[in-house]
Amino acid sequence: MEMTLEVNGMTCGHCEKAVKGALEELEGVHGVEVHLDAGKVDVKYDEAFVTKERMKDAIEDQGYDVVG
Amino acid sequence: MEMTLEVNGMTCGHCEKAVKGALEELEGVHGVEVHLDAGKVDVKYDEAFVTKERMKDAIEDQGYDVVG
Numbered sequence: 001m002e003m004t005l006e007v008n009g010m011t012c013g014h015c016e017k018a019v020k021g022a023l024e025e026l027e028g029v030h031g032v033e034v035h036l037d038a039g040k041v042d043v044k045y046d047e048a049f050v051t052k053e054r055m056k057d058a059i060e061d062q063g064y065d066v067v068g
Numbered sequence: 069m070e071m072t073l074e075v076n077g078m079t080c081g082h083c084e085k086a087v088k089g090a091l092e093e094l095e096g097v098h099g100v101e102v103h104l105d106a107g108k109v110d111v112k113y114d115e116a117f118v119t120k121e122r123m124k125d126a127i128e129d130q131g132y133d134v135v136g
Contacts, residue, residue, distance in 0.1 A: 009080075011079035011080045012077075012079045012080055012082065012083055013131070014080065014082030014083060014085075014086060015080055015082060017082075018082065063081070
């Protein structure tokens with residue numbers, strides 16, 4: 001499965017790393033691409049292991065807002 | 069001695085930490101305060117151990133520009 005999350009508040013390369021790192025730590029996530037300027041994050045994942053809610057929590061724990 | 073450096077490109081708390089951490093690692097630096105919104109960094113240092121050039125390099129190595 002592939003999903004695009006809209007993430008507010010990412011401003012720099014460190015933000016990109018923080019979000020990417022948090023998602024990659026989740027079981028079931030096997031690909032993350034952050035588009036800083038667009039405020040979007042593409043995630044490849046296995047829906048048997050991880051939910052959107054889980055990914056949203058991981059991003060929000062880093063201090064960013066997920067839209068929707 | 070105390071000096072204020074003008075630093076461009078700091079956008080978030082991670083940037084603040086990166087700059088603060090890089091300066092604090094330098095011998096002779098014993099106090100760093102980052103003012104993110106103003107783009108300014110106050111440094112307390114001992115001029116016998118560290119130069120402005122050295123501090124500038126440390127900040128630039130993290131990907132930020134120092135003005136002047």
